Amino acid sequence: MQRSRTSAGDPIVAIDSSEIREGKLEELKKGLTELVEFVEANESEVIAYSVYIDEAGSRMTVMQIHPSSASMELHMRLAGPIFQKFTELVVLSRIDFYGTPSDALLEQMRQKAELLGHARVVVNELHAGFARFGTG
Numbered sequence: 001m002q003r004s005r006t007s008a009g010d011p012i013v014a015i016d017s018s019e020i021r022e023g024k025l026e027e028l029k030k031g032l033t034e035l036v037e038f039v040e041a042n043e044s045e046v047i048a049y050s051v052y053i054d055e056a057g058s059r060m061t062v063m064q065i066h067p068s069s070a071s072m073e074l075h076m077r078l079a080g081p082i083f084q085k086f087t088e089l090v091v092l093s094r095i096d097f098y099g100t101p102s103d104a105l106l107e108q109m110r111q112k113a114e115l116l117g118h119a120r121v122v123v124n125e126l127h128a129g130f131a132r133f134g135t136g
Helices: 025-042 069-086 103-115
Strands: 012-020 048-053 059-066 090-098 120-124
Touching: 012 069, 025 048, 025 069, 059 069, 069 103, 090 103, 103 120
Parallel strands: 090 120
Antiparallel strands: 012 059, 012 090, 048 059
16 A cells, blocks of 8 residues: 555654764663653653664664654653753764654754754655554
8 A cells, every 4th residue: 555645643753863972871871761761651652662772882773653743742842851961972863754743843853953963854754554553
C-alpha cells in the first residue's frame, strides 16, 4: 500500500544522533537515566523512548516513538527544559524524523538542534509500509 502523506494521528519516530564529549560519559549516563525516568513517569502516551550508547562510549542515539505529532510536542514541552543540562555533555549531529511532524514539532526540534550542536533536522516521508502497534 502506497501513501504519499500521513495523517495527524499517525506515529512519529525520531532518532537523534550525538557525539559524546570526551570525559563526559558517566555524567551523561546519570543525566540520561534521570531523563528517561522523567519521561516514563510524566508522558503516558510515549510508545518507546530508548537511549543507546556505542561500545566505544563516543556516540549516543536516542530513539523515540510517539503515537502522534501532538504526543511528541508534549514531550518537547515537558522534557525540553531538561535538555539544557546536556549542552556540555554531547554535540547533537542529526535528528531524523520518520513520519510527518507538525510545523510546531519541527520548530521545537530545530530549537533543540540549535541548543545541542546546530544539528541537521531531516524529515523522511513514508513511501510504503504499515505499522502494528498495540496489544491486538
